[in-house]
Amino acid sequence: MKMTTPHKLVALIFAFGLMAGCSSTGDTMDQDGMEDGSGSETTSGQQGGSTVFGGDDGSGVSSSEMTDQQRREAEARAERAQEQAMREITTFYFDFDTSEIKQEARDVLVAHARFLQANPGQNVRIEGHADERGTKEYNLALGERRANAVQRFLVVNGAARGQTETVSYGEEKPAMMGSSESAWSQNRRVELMFQ
Amino acid sequence: MTNRFNLSRNRLLTLVFVMMSLLATPAVGNELLIRITEGADSAIPISVVPFSESGQMPAEEKVSRIIQNNLQMSGEFNPLPPEQMLSLPSEGSEVFFRDWRLLGQRYVLVGQVRNEGGTLQAQYELYDVSQEKRLVGATASAPASASRSLAHHISDRVYEAVTGVPGAFSTRLAYVTLERRADGPLYRLQVSDVDGKRARIRLESAEPILSPAWSPDGKKLAYVSFETGKPAIYVHELASGERQRVADFSGLNSAPAWSEDGGSLLMTLSKDGNAEIYRMNLANGDLKRLTNHWSIDTEPTYDHTGRGFFFTSDRSGGPQIYHKASDGAEPRRITFGSRYNARPRTDSTGDYVYYVHQREGAFNIARTNLKTGNETVLTRTESDESPSLSPNGRMLIYATESGQGSVLTVISAEGGAAYSLPASRGEVRDPAWSPIVR
Numbered sequence: 001m002k003m004t005t006p007h008k009l010v011a012l013i014f015a016f017g018l019m020a021g022c023s024s025t026g027d028t029m030d031q032d033g034m035e036d037g038s039g040s041e042t043t044s045g046q047q048g049g050s051t052v053f054g055g056d057d058g059s060g061v062s063s064s065e066m067t068d069q070q071r072r073e074a075e076a077r078a079e080r081a082q083e084q085a086m087r088e089i090t091t092f093y094f095d096f097d098t099s100e101i102k103q104e105a106r107d108v109l110v111a112h113a114r115f116l117q118a119n120p121g122q123n124v125r126i127e128g129h130a131d132e133r134g135t136k137e138y139n140l141a142l143g144e145r146r147a148n149a150v151q152r153f154l155v156v157n158g159a160a161r162g163q164t165e166t167v168s169y170g171e172e173k174p175a176m177m178g179s180s181e182s183a184w185s186q187n188r189r190v191e192l193m194f195q
Numbered sequence: 196m197t198n199r200f201n202l203s204r205n206r207l208l209t210l211v212f213v214m215m216s217l218l219a220t221p222a223v224g225n226e227l228l229i230r231i232t233e234g235a236d237s238a239i240p241i242s243v244v245p246f247s248e249s250g251q252m253p254a255e256e257k258v259s260r261i262i263q264n265n266l267q268m269s270g271e272f273n274p275l276p277p278e279q280m281l282s283l284p285s286e287g288s289e290v291f292f293r294d295w296r297l298l299g300q301r302y303v304l305v306g307q308v309r310n311e312g313g314t315l316q317a318q319y320e321l322y323d324v325s326q327e328k329r330l331v332g333a334t335a336s337a338p339a340s341a342s343r344s345l346a347h348h349i350s351d352r353v354y355e356a357v358t359g360v361p362g363a364f365s366t367r368l369a370y371v372t373l374e375r376r377a378d379g380p381l382y383r384l385q386v387s388d389v390d391g392k393r394a395r396i397r398l399e400s401a402e403p404i405l406s407p408a409w410s411p412d413g414k415k416l417a418y419v420s421f422e423t424g425k426p427a428i429y430v431h432e433l434a435s436g437e438r439q440r441v442a443d444f445s446g447l448n449s450a451p452a453w454s455e456d457g458g459s460l461l462m463t464l465s466k467d468g469n470a471e472i473y474r475m476n477l478a479n480g481d482l483k484r485l486t487n488h489w490s491i492d493t494e495p496t497y498d499h500t501g502r503g504f505f506f507t508s509d510r511s512g513g514p515q516i517y518h519k520a521s522d523g524a525e526p527r528r529i530t531f532g533s534r535y536n537a538r539p540r541t542d543s544t545g546d547y548v549y550y551v552h553q554r555e556g557a558f559n560i561a562r563t564n565l566k567t568g569n570e571t572v573l574t575r576t577e578s579d580e581s582p583s584l585s586p587n588g589r590m591l592i593y594a595t596e597s598g599q600g601s602v603l604t605v606i607s608a609e610g611g612a613a614y615s616l617p618a619s620r621g622e623v624r625d626p627a628w629s630p631i632v633r
Contacts, residue, residue, distance in 0.1 A: 141469075
């Protein structure tokens with residue numbers, strides 16, 4: 001008895017689902033599928049924990065598509081995982097009296113921007129800070145300039161402006177107490193607060 | 196802004212207002228402790244003879260003792276300790292000039308205080324020793340509970356008679372204290388006498404309070420508070436405790452500075468993209484934009500004419516002081532001596548502009564003579580901020596770092612160190628010296 005086209009589709013989707021669930025055994029499963037596919041008559045059922053399905057010429061083509069799809073999915077997953085790991089970084093540091101986004105912050109901010117683009121319901125509060133040196137009001141403006149630089153970067157890379165809100169605390173909320181370059185460098189920063 | 200933000204903002208607002216107490220009846224603040232660090236070499240020798248007293252005296256310090264401390268703290272006087280005096284006269288007929296000449300004194304203040312039904316009546320006389328001449332003979336009174344006010348008033352009269360400049364002992368200081376507690380920071384806006392006594396809390400918040408500025412009549416303070424989660428400018432009437440949020444635009448609302456007539460405020464807003472200086476008419480809220488540059492423009496303060504203003508701008512690459520002679524005038528750069536010069540303040544004569552100045556990594560208070568362009572660094576500590584001039588132009592208060600955090604230091608406007616005012620708890624910053632109110 002041959003499977004009708006809708007049945008084949010269901011079987012395929014089922015197989016993808018399994019593969020997505022356990023990518024490491026994907027190759028074996030694929031081979032299983034090939035073996036079963038070699039028989040002209042289809043037997044559907046469970047064989048040693050694998051889902052076995054057979055089919056005619058169409059199944060060979062399907063099998064090849066699955067490999068591609070699988071690779072793409074794996075790549076996408078890896079990329080998502082990398083972006084997710086990058087998105088755990090939410091603090092970005094600046095040099096004294098500058099608001100220039102450092103090179104190493106750019107990929108991370110792109111990841112945040114993509115996440116915001118993919119999640120339009122997600123908002124972010126961008127908090128700008130300065131170190132204690134210099135005057136409070138100038139530092140308030142400097143903190144804002146830093147927050148604005150990050151906001152512009154997020155928007156250019158896909159976030160909607162309406163998802164972002166900036167506030168500057170100037171030198172009022174140091175991340176680290178103390179009057180040393182190591183404390184100051186921790187305090188010249190922008191923090192992203194997702195809410 | 197999306198609805199979502201408004202919702203969370205409102206919730207935040209409610210929370211903050213619960214945490215924040217707005218004090219209509221001012222609570223007693225933590226007084227600042229005075230530490231006299233240095234006297235000026237040229238200090239004038241003066242003897243403040245302990246006043247004779249009759250009737251019940253307040254438990255406070257004695258009136259003549261407060262006067263003696265005031266003159267000492269000004270840095271311009273060197274009062275003789277009473278134990279070194281040869282006699283203790285309380286009226287002119289008892290003053291023997293030869294005795295005071297022997298002690299090298301130039302001036303002698305004598306007087307009496309009586310309590311008459313809860314009112315302190317003071318009668319006092321100031322003598323010039325070398326000319327053997329009475330310079331002041333006057334009476335003054337105050338409720339017994341206000342003996343400090345009485346002492347400050349007499350100090351002002353003595354100071355003016357000797358120096359020719361009005362005294363500033365009856366003026367007030369506004370400042371912000373910060374206690375870093377286990378459950379978070381506590382900011383307090385306080386007002387005290389210039390000797391740090393009689394401190395009263397005017398506003399308490401878990402969020403930063405910045406940049407207090409006195410109205411010209413001494414009745415209101417404008418300041419920046421983050422109590423809603425972002426900076427906004429408030430005008431706070433001290434007697435009633437009533438206040439108004441006058442500027443709450445998107446972005447920065449900061450650096451308020453009063454006009455001479457008290458009718459408007461200069462302020463820094465970034466609602467149009469970046470930090471620019473505006474003037475707000477307080478009667479109707481109208482705004483006029485006064486700067487237009489892609490750089491940071493902030494920290495405005497009126498000049499002595501009341502028409503132009505000084506401000507900080509980094510249009511040349513780093514922060515520098517600029518002056519605009521009128522609304523329409525081109526900004527003129529004032530400071531060139533180093534890479535970082537910010538937050539100008541000027542005196543009533545218009546001779547000098549005072550500001551924060553960075554040189555070799557240290558931040559100090561410096562001033563530039565506006566006629567000659569000469570710059571003088573006035574302080575020797577390392578992290579000096581927020582200079583504010585006394586209304587008579589003779590003293591300067593600023594915030595600086597000590598071992599325990601920020602303290603206030605008062606120096607003479609020429610730079611001699613006079614006294615420091617650490618908070619008894621936590622840090623104290625952002626001082627603002629009130630005008631003289633007669």
